[in-house]
Amino acid sequence: MLSPRLRTALAAATEDQLVYDLAGxxxxxxxxxxxxxxxxxxxxxxxxxVPEVLACLVDQGAGFDAASPNEIAQALASGAAPREVHxxxxxxxxxxxxxxYRLGVRDFATDSVEDVTAVAVNAPGSRVFCRLATTGTGAxxxxxxxxxxxxxxxxxxxxTARSLGLTPSGLSVHVGSQQMTTAxxxxxxxxxxxxxxxxxxxxxxxxxxxxxxGLPAHGYYDRAARALNPPVHEIFATIRxxxxxxxxxxxxxxxxxxxxxxxxxxxxxxxxxxxxLSSRTQLNGEREHWLYLSCGKFNGLYEIxxxxxxxxxxxxRGDPVPAVIAGPTCDSDDTxxxxxxxxPVPSQLRSGDPVWIMAxxxxxxxxxxxxxxxxxxxxxxxxxxxxxxINV
Numbered sequence: 001m002l003s004p005r006l007r008t009a010l011a012a013a014t015e016d017q018l019v020y021d022l023a024g025x026x027x028x029x030x031x032x033x034x035x036x037x038x039x040x041x042x043x044x045x046x047x048x049x050v051p052e053v054l055a056c057l058v059d060q061g062a063g064f065d066a067a068s069p070n071e072i073a074q075a076l077a078s079g080a081a082p083r084e085v086h087x088x089x090x091x092x093x094x095x096x097x098x099x100x101y102r103l104g105v106r107d108f109a110t111d112s113v114e115d116v117t118a119v120a121v122n123a124p125g126s127r128v129f130c131r132l133a134t135t136g137t138g139a140x141x142x143x144x145x146x147x148x149x150x151x152x153x154x155x156x157x158x159x160t161a162r163s164l165g166l167t168p169s170g171l172s173v174h175v176g177s178q179q180m181t182t183a184x185x186x187x188x189x190x191x192x193x194x195x196x197x198x199x200x201x202x203x204x205x206x207x208x209x210x211x212x213x214g215l216p217a218h219g220y221y222d223r224a225a226r227a228l229n230p231p232v233h234e235i236f237a238t239i240r241x242x243x244x245x246x247x248x249x250x251x252x253x254x255x256x257x258x259x260x261x262x263x264x265x266x267x268x269x270x271x272x273x274x275x276x277l278s279s280r281t282q283l284n285g286e287r288e289h290w291l292y293l294s295c296g297k298f299n300g301l302y303e304i305x306x307x308x309x310x311x312x313x314x315x316x317r318g319d320p321v322p323a324v325i326a327g328p329t330c331d332s333d334d335t336x337x338x339x340x341x342x343x344p345v346p347s348q349l350r351s352g353d354p355v356w357i358m359a360x361x362x363x364x365x366x367x368x369x370x371x372x373x374x375x376x377x378x379x380x381x382x383x384x385x386x387x388x389x390i391n392v
Contacts, residue, residue, distance in 0.1 A: 002312070002358060005383050006269050010356045011314060013271040016294055018364055018378045020048075022056045022385035024267030025361075029060045032215075032259065035236040039243075039255045042086050044213050045071045047260030047362045048268075052382050054078035057263070059385075065213075065258040068092075069099035076103065083107075086210070088172075088258060090115060090131055090147045097122040109172055109210075111149040113160050120164035127169035128161045129210050130154040132191050138184045139176025139214060140222075140306050148174070151195045158204055170256075171195055172210035178261065178307075179214035180230050182238040189242035196249045209246060210256040211239065217265035219359025221308035261362035268361020270295055270378065274353040275328050277345065289323035291345050293355060296327010296334040299375045300360060302367030304336045311343065312356040318348030329373040 009019045032041065042065040043057050049071065054064070055078050063084030064075040075085045082104030090111040092100075097108070101123035108123060110116045111131045119126060132154055136142020149157065158168035171192050175184040192209055199206065216230035247253050272295035279289045297304050304327075311325070322342035327334035336343070368377045 002269070002356075003267075006267075009381065009383055010269055010271045010354075013354075013381070016270070016272050016378055017381050018268060018270050018300060018360060019381045019383065020050065020053060020264075020361060021267045021383045022052065023383060025053060025056055025264055026060055026385045028263050028267065029057060029062060032257075032263065033061075036239060036243075036255075036257060039211070039257050042084075042088070042210075042256055042258045043263060044088075044258045044260030045075060046366050048264045048364075049074060049366050050380065051078060052380075053264060054080075056385050065260075066100075066105075069096055069103065072100055072103050072105055086129075086256070086258075088210075092118075094118050094122050101126070107169070110157060110161075111147055112153070113157055116157050116161050116166065117164065120161070120166050125165060125167070127167040128158070129170040129172045129208065130157045130161075130168075131172045131174070131212075132188075132195065134173055134175050134184065134188055134191065136176035136184075137187075138179055138181030140178035140180070142176045143174055144176070151191060151198065154195050155198050155202065158199060158206075159202060162204060168199075168204050168206065170206050170208035170210055172212055172256075174212035174258075175214040177214060178216045178220070178228075178230075179235075180216060180228065182231060182234050184214070185235060185238045185242060189245060192246060193249055196246065200250075206250060206253065208254050208256060209243075210258065213258045213260050213262075215257075215259045215262035217261045217359060217362065219266045219310060221310065265359045265362035268359070268364060270300055270357040270360045270364065272355050272357055274349050274351055274355060276351055277323065277347075277349040289321050289342070289345070291323040291325050291343075291349065292328060293325065293357075294328050294375075295357060295378065296329060296375075298327065298329055298331070298334060298369045298372040300364040300368055300378050301327065301336075301357070303363060305333075305338060308337055308341065308343070309360065310358040311345070312358065313346050313349065313353065314356065315353050316346040316349075318346045320344035321347045328375055331373070 065088040067089035133148030136144035275292035325336035
């Protein structure tokens with residue numbers, strides 16, 4: 001759903017740009033904290049490492065999930081206190097850990113004995129969260145292999161942390177990016193509950209659970225161009241019920257959550273333009289229409305392999321024709337949905353006609369190249385928020 005503010009801004013734009021509605025970001029943050037009262041929010045910076053977005057979230061009371069010392073430095077520059085920054089990446093060198101520690105960070109994610117040993121050496125006395133593996137089932141991106149360990153490993157890691165003078169503080173999960181089911185959250189709670197019981201038997205009582213990322217955005221289509229309608233209200237109800245269950249096992253347990261795209265995706269949109277609408281006969285004899293846009297995989301729409309963004313043609317002309325959508329570069333990967341799902345577009349589009357690309361607030365900046373094929377990153381524009389500071 002395109003907000004009136006974004007619609008007005010896109011209509012007024014005469015050049016390509018990515019527009020963020022900061023008031024929409026603020027509103028989404030307040031809605032999230034109403035749905036999950038008492039849960040501390042750590043925004044996943046990778047989704048929108050944009051100073052204006054980060055400052056807006058700090059004003060609302062958010063902290064940050066950072067994946068590197070550079071992200072930590074940016075979080076601090078945005079006004080976050082070091083205690084509100086969580087080093088959430090389980091992949092880090094000794095130097096990375098030491099740099100984060102010098103910057104004041106004391107919360108570290110881990111998932112192996114090797115990593116937690118390095119944290120003990122380079123960030124002595126810190127608090128560690130052990131990330132549990134999940135299946136990723138039901139998510140657009142499962143994220144099920146690179147990070148996270150088994151329950152048995154988690155017990156071993158946190159026992160090691162205790163023996164090395166660290167504080168075994170919590171468990172964390174990530175149910176997969178753009179998670180579309182409630183079952184994934186129930187499964188994550190089951191995994192956490194089992195480990196809490198095992199840890200209690202070892203005399204380790206945690207103070208936090210980090211529920212991670214995965215909360216979905218609304219404004220996408222899937223690879224077959226069907227609208228994605230995530231059951232957000234049911235997901236929140238499932239999380240609330242899971243929190244009650246986990247607190248019964250560990251009274252006094254506090255919770256964190258690390259949303260990324262959920263807070264920003266639907267509040268950013270791109271004003272791009274048509275490069276060319278053409279038609280060609282393929283080797284199989286079929287004639288195809290191709291719509292080339294000025295924005296594609298390498299300058300704002302990296303996720304086009306898995307997502308179909310909603311396109312709006314404000315100056316639309318002509319009856320619709322099915323067209324393969326592609327970006328402006330000469331790279332064959334620069335094609336929406338791998339070119340397998342044509343999208344209806346106006347048949348009389350001309351080079352230079354504007355096109356609005358919806359739900360681009362997440363990952364449009366962080367995945368952009370510095371200028372692949374000479375196509376520069378998009379300029380940014382911002383619709384101001386209310387800038388009301390929320391004390392939490």
